[in-house]
Amino acid sequence: MNHYKELTVQGFWKNNPAVVQLLGLCPLLAVTGTVVNGLGLGLATTLVLLGSNITVSLVRNFVPNEIRIPIFVMVIATFVTMVELIMHAFTFELYLALGIFIPLIVTNCAIIGRAEAYASKNPVHFAAFDGLAMGLGFTMILVVLGGMRELLGFGTLFDGAELLLGEWATSLRIEVYTTDANFLLAILPPGAFLGMGLLIAAKNIIDDVIEKRAQQSQQKVVQRARVTGTDL
Amino acid sequence: MTEIFLLLLGTVLVNNFVLVQFLGLCPFMGVSGKLETAMGMSMATTFVLTVASMSSYLVETYVLVPLGIEYLRTLSFILVIAVVVQFTEMVVRKTSPSLYRLLGIFLPLITTNCAVLGVALLNTTKQHNFVESIIYGFGAAVGFSFVLILFSAMRERLAAADVPAPFKGASIAMITAGLMSLAFMGFTGLIK
Amino acid sequence: MMQYAGKNGLILAGFALVTTVLIAITFYATKDKIEAAKEKQLLSVLNELVPEQQHDNELHTDCIVVPADPLLGNKTQRIFRVRQAGENTGVIIETTAPDGYSGNIDLVVAVDRQQTVLGARVIAHKETPGLGDKIDLRVSDWILSFAGVKYSPETEERWQVKKDGGQFDQFTGATITPRAVVAAVKNAVIYAQQQNQTLFEQASNCGAPSDFVEDNDESL
Amino acid sequence: MKMFADYDQIMERISLQNLWDFPGGVHPTQKKSLSNQTDIQRIDLPSVVHIPVKQHIGVNGELIVKEGDTVKKGQPLTTSENSFAVPVHASTSGTVVAISDHVAAHPSGLSELTVTIECDGKDSEYEYTPMSDYAQRSKGEIIQAICAAGISGMGGAGFPTHLKANNVKPIEFLIINGIECEPYITSDDRLMREHAWQIRQGIDILCHLLQPKQVLIAIEDNKPEAFETMSIACQQEDNYHVVKVPTKYPAGGEKQLIQVLTSREVPSDGLPVDIGCLMYNVGTCYAIADAVIEGKPLIERVVTITGEAVDAPQNVWARIGTPIKHLLAQAQYHSEKQSYPRIIMGGPMMGFTLSSVQIPVVKITNCILVPAAKELPLVEDERACIRCSACADACPASLLPQQMFWHSKAKEYEKAQEYNLFDCIECGACAYVCPSEIPLVHYYRKAKADIRQQQLEKEKSEKARVRFEARKDRLQREKEAREEKHRLAAEARKQSLNKDGGAAKDKIAAALARAKAKKAKQQAQLKDKPSSDE
Amino acid sequence: MTLTLIAILVVVLIALVFGALLGFASIRFKVESDPLVEQIDNLLPQTQCGQCGYPGCRPYAEAIANGDEINKCPPGGEATIKDLSELMGVEAKPLDAAHGVEDVKKVAFIREAECIGCTKCIQACPVDAILGAAKQMHTVIIDECTGCDLCVDPCPVDCIDMVPLHDSSENWQWNFKQVSVGDIPLRQL
Amino acid sequence: MSKLSVGSSPHHHNQRDTGAVMRLVMYACIPGILMQTWFFGVGVLIQIALCMVTAVVTEALIVELRKKNTERVIKDSSAALAGLLLGISIPPLAPWWIAVIGSFFAIALVKQVYGGLGFNMFNPAMAAYIMLLISFPVQMTAWLPPVSLTEQSFTFIDALNTVFTGFTTDGYSIEQLRVGYDGLSMATPLDHLKTQLIEGYTVGEALSSPIMSGNWGLGWTPVALAYLAGGLLLLKLRVINWHIPVSMIGAAMATSFVLFAADSSVYGSPAFHLINGSLIVGAFFIATDPVSAATTNRGRLIFGAAIGFWIIVIRTWGNYPDAVAFAVVLMNMAVPLIDYYTRPRTYGHKAKTSSIHNNEEP
């Protein structure tokens, strides 16, 4: 159980793929114009990550080293194509909005990164949970960044939720403020980078506070090792 | 000729892969700490992107389209790319250790650079012909290299800057990329 | 050595087999649904311009490709025909305004046979966010002001932006974009008038329907 | 390398007074008139002199006196076995009261081995062996005399003069440096005005040794009197040329002066002789004449005492080893005129602050500067570099000071070296102009010291590795040898046991069990307290 | 449907060829282990002090190559961390205080009068920097001593001190705060 | 004797410190600002004041937050100068929050995140200007016609009212104010040329409109000349070096000449480009920002020339009519690389300095 908790903390915070490992940045920055786009892509990514982690973990013992990467990407590509087809069929507008970034989940570095770093070394239940935690951690950042940009750029939140969740979700849309001069920077490419930079800085500040608290409680000392004197 | 030039200029500057199209960001952030590494990465990426757009064009026109299996596009492209990259890596590693030191360690990273798959896919959506595909791939790579090298030179300078603690590292790099992207907005419209 | 290579080949092939089969299955399972979704998308734009009750043909298939014409932005375009009760009531024309502030603006314009605009929509454009992009229905409903406006040589005067003495609003700080759109819509109407009957006589030749979204990557 | 002006070209331009220039440079206020109005004064002897054993670049000489000895003025205190050692001499007569560490004339204020002599006031002289017929002597003899007189460069670097003079490469230009580009300092100026003739004799000796094609005596154009006297002193010699050099700091730097006169550049890993030049300070020439013609060692030199915190700025003949305090008293120093008491040895651009008034005058001491409160104001803390590159524009070596500063500050020494940190001559022009008041030179010095330290440590760690590995090998060998011995012993025992028959077997089992238990115990001990075993 | 089958077959075939190619290449172009450990070891100070938690510098070098933190070597201090971070392409971070702090350079000094000649320090010194034989007094060769202080603990009579190396005007690091006589540095640096 | 103080040489220092340099630049702006106020109204001064105040306050807050010596930092006047330069590039009657957001962005996100004065890689004022332009194009392109062309004359109070409420005291909106002579709305000459060309007019026709008198953009030209005077003063006082202004203007002239020679009906003449827009201000006050410009002499030549080139390219084909800001910030990116490859030959070294990066420049 403890291990699951650790994986969750890793995925959402300590080793968050987006803000710590800096992986999967392309979709992260490209599709976070709105919360809903972010959420959509985040969920798709999570799905793929879950699937690929499970599969990779299952087959990890049969895969020779030199064809490891081709096999992993093939596995990922399969999940992505399936997700893509499904989204194409059921959430068509969202599919259009996310554009080329759905097939590009294949090369989302976060996914292959987890396959290599975790799934290929750990049993399947952990791998699955890791995939889930990492995926949701990633989604969390997508949503937060999407929220920031949507709020500043359009003054709304959850605009277009119906694309993802069906007609009922139209009512989720929140109009926070209206002006005739939207802060366009937020939705343009530079805004994505700047927003992400600020997000990372915010995380660093929080970490700093946490660490300061933790520091008071514990102080570790490392046992020194000796080179000499043992085998004479 | 002018068309080719405009296509090249367009991919390098106006629709820069990294700063405008958001492709290939992870290596952009990851290997830009040092100018030397960035140059290695640039060369490796240029090579792979060009080869990838070429081979994916071939796969698309001679396998996928005739058989009507465009839905296997992602799978087959990525397979081709991964294999090409890995093969190149092995060969380079064996045949030229010095080149490997320069490029080799970046090659595996490139498989998972979404610019590579992105180029292949965009080539098909934009219906580029063989030559255009190659130019597009090459242009994308040049654009990538261009900003990567500029960025890494800036980051080297940043190393000595008195950046406030929370902004150190990835954060300031992102902000710098944001300001670069801001500047690249100046190119919008150059190619209508 | 050879058998080692062979083993790798087999493993990779095995994976390829499984993965392709999986994809193929998904593909066939979702195929119809995707087709339907695509159709629906196209239809929804067309139907917005010409509501369901004003036609009884399959708009998205009753379509011809016409050669490039200066009035339609010098590009080959598609034209969808609107028929009701066996009568040809109008056309929906794809057109391009070549003189936007930042390049081409792609539109669809629905015109009835009395040269009255039924409606217009911008499909793709690169105009400046915050300035020229008000032609987009998602940003402002300016484009709706075309609905019901009739063109005739006598009303030519009014087919301009207000600044130039016409009836269409310009935007604060951006006149070029609306000018371009107004001109493009006007030209589409003129084109429909000129070609009038010929548009309805040809057989459909559009092939499989595709959606309107182009250059998705560039309008990110 | 840049095109090399050849001899004729250079001479043509010099005769037309159409010199070259060096890049950069600055024009700080001169303030030379404070101290150059009066003759060089003779002053009272101090009560003690502190003579550091090493006052030059190189190694210590061998001490030949001990505490309690009485010495005479000019008596050598050390000898030089090594050619990089330069002897030092008692600068007056008296008793050696201590041979111990004494605060040295060094910016660090650290102590160095020093001979302290209590003066008896008699100033009785040691026997000198003059060599007025030097023209008939062999070069070796003359060089030996220069070395024995303890002469090291008096222009600032303190390089042993006999080494420079012992040259085999052909010399086109012997350059005599009378530039004295540092503000405030006037010791060379006064020396040239008053002792041009003796300087000329020193130059003659150097010419005899080096056979240069041409002697260039370079004097800045802010010293017309010195120019006049030197011109007169040198007028008989065809190949002596007194050259007026435009005033610009640091025109007196060896490399810069060579560039101004000849347009040649000393290669960064080379020496002036590589491009046919050799340079001596005028003070050095004066000392050479003393040493060769009269056999008199270097025991005194001209020192400028100046600054607005002294009432009587002047030049004095100061004995080597004279405590600064003595000189300050001579010039009527008032510490209350300074907001921070501050004494600078050398000029305002390159001199260093002294941490004690007991620091002695040494062979390179050309000036003691005591500025008043507002004269050379202390700068506040540095601000951030605004990259204005005023520093680069001022740098005579065409370096990029701001880049070297960034990298030095960030301790990126490799990059700092890539920007040629070690070509910096520490002239201070960059820091002088920097609007952000960054003590740039200080950063370079720190960086250079750090780099040297790191190189030493690198060498040391390499040595440590070798020794560690050697030790491991040795231990391994010993262990193998021991095991072999044990095996042999065991075999021998076994054989003898076999002879004994079955009864012994129990014994062996018991012994084995004991050994095992002991080993286990040992291991347990080792785990919690790793230490060597018996 | 047959088309689909053909398609799948083609992809499988491609994969087969590629897999074989890679398998072949992996053998044909095999290379030996990487020289990284060597490079890391070269950067470590070789004091063999074990403060990093590994028995000696080389084991730590191996650990770094396998992904251990680079900030565990106190004798190397900031400079070593910087070099390592450059070699490994990671961010430099401050020394992990759990392993100790960067100290001034010291060497061991044996108070010879107290030394009983037990040779324990000789056995403990990783670089053989101590001279002496059984029952005789021992001395440290200052030039060889790395200052690892491994010899201090084993000494049964506690006659070994670690003494800081003196600054001389030759290796002075331009640190005005060390100047004994002076007052406030003009510029706080 | 009391204890002696010690320190590193040189002990001598010349007296112009950073603050003095910055203030000199501000003084040199004064003729230009006065001229601008004369032609475009007191709004100019209001914007400058707003920007300077916001910039200084932002800087003070951040420095305070970082627990540094606030007074010293503010005294270096660099924030005030950045604010001033942003202020002169904002349309005079733009709403107050434009100036506030812009200055905050300049100081907080372009300057202080990098560690403050000296560390920023981009020109704060220009980066902020671009940010404003792409975020609020309507407000940022709302330039007023020169005073002589407007029908309404307005006072200081009017200007203040417009900036803070959007309307003059008489209730005119900025839109109405912009409608000048002949009922035509007024853009800057460059914007005007650009839009006219899109509409299919030739350069000649575009230049015949009231905002132009021949090549001379009304109002804009005297302003440019006034800044030129200030710039020359800076040059004379050796606050800036000649390299950047000369190479920048030279390259812009050369590029526009080539285009003009090729087809004078669609490309503006070199003279037109020189005296319109902010080329001159840019060349003397903006591209010369020491912090974000190249630092070697050869580097400065390259830096300036590239800016000049991009200005003409972006003015001619880009979407943004006034390209100085973009060109400057674009080249700011290249500065570290330029500096690296244009190191001067050090005394005593071979022509090509040794380099561990032996790859050629991309």
Ligand SMILES: Cc1cc2nc3c(=O)[nH]c(=O)nc-3n(C[C@@H](O)[C@H](O)[C@H](O)COP(=O)(O)O)c2cc1C
């Ligand atoms: C950054 C920028 C973006 C612009 N984008 C547009 C645009 O998208 N559409 C447009 O018509 N004009 C655009 N313009 C040009 C208008 O500002 C131009 O001045 C205006 O169209 C002229 O019309 P007016 O008569 O309304 O002043 C842009 C100008 C700038 C500076």
Ligand SMILES: Cc1cc2nc3c(=O)[nH]c(=O)nc-3n(C[C@H](O)[C@H](O)[C@H](O)COP(=O)(O)O)c2cc1C
């Ligand atoms: C390490 C070192 C070695 C030198 N070797 C020689 C030499 O062999 N011959 C020589 O004529 N000068 C030699 N010099 C002297 C220099 O050329 C130069 O004259 C001296 O350093 C004083 O220069 P400065 O005061 O301008 O710095 C040497 C100097 C140094 C520092």
Ligand SMILES: Cc1cc2nc3c(=O)[nH]c(=O)nc-3n(C[C@H](O)[C@H](O)[C@H](O)COP(=O)(O)O)c2cc1C
């Ligand atoms: C920046 C700088 C300025 C110097 N200025 C002078 C000077 O004005 N007069 C002088 O004799 N030596 C000056 N030197 C020292 C000379 O470089 C050189 O060491 C000396 O002339 C060699 O003669 P010496 O060996 O007799 O001392 C200066 C050195 C440096 C680095």
Ligand SMILES: Cc1cc2nc3c(=O)[nH]c(=O)nc-3n(C[C@H](O)[C@H](O)[C@H](O)CO)c2cc1C
């Ligand atoms: C000659 C000169 C030009 C300057 N130009 C600018 C400028 O264009 N934009 C700006 O923000 N600051 C400018 N500054 C001020 C200052 O250098 C700037 O705020 C720094 O970039 C902040 O780190 C200038 C300063 C000087 C001395």
Ligand code: SF4
């Ligand atoms: S003079 Fe000072 S502020 Fe200017 S570049 Fe040099 S170090 Fe930086």
Ligand code: SF4
């Ligand atoms: S101290 Fe060094 S860097 Fe500074 S001006 Fe002198 S030579 Fe150049």
Ligand code: SF4
């Ligand atoms: S702490 Fe450093 S010196 Fe000590 S053993 Fe470890 S690596 Fe070697």
Ligand code: SF4
């Ligand atoms: S003498 Fe002591 S401190 Fe020195 S190296 Fe040997 S064990 Fe280490």
Ligand code: FES
């Ligand atoms: S997600 Fe695009 S490169 Fe990592």
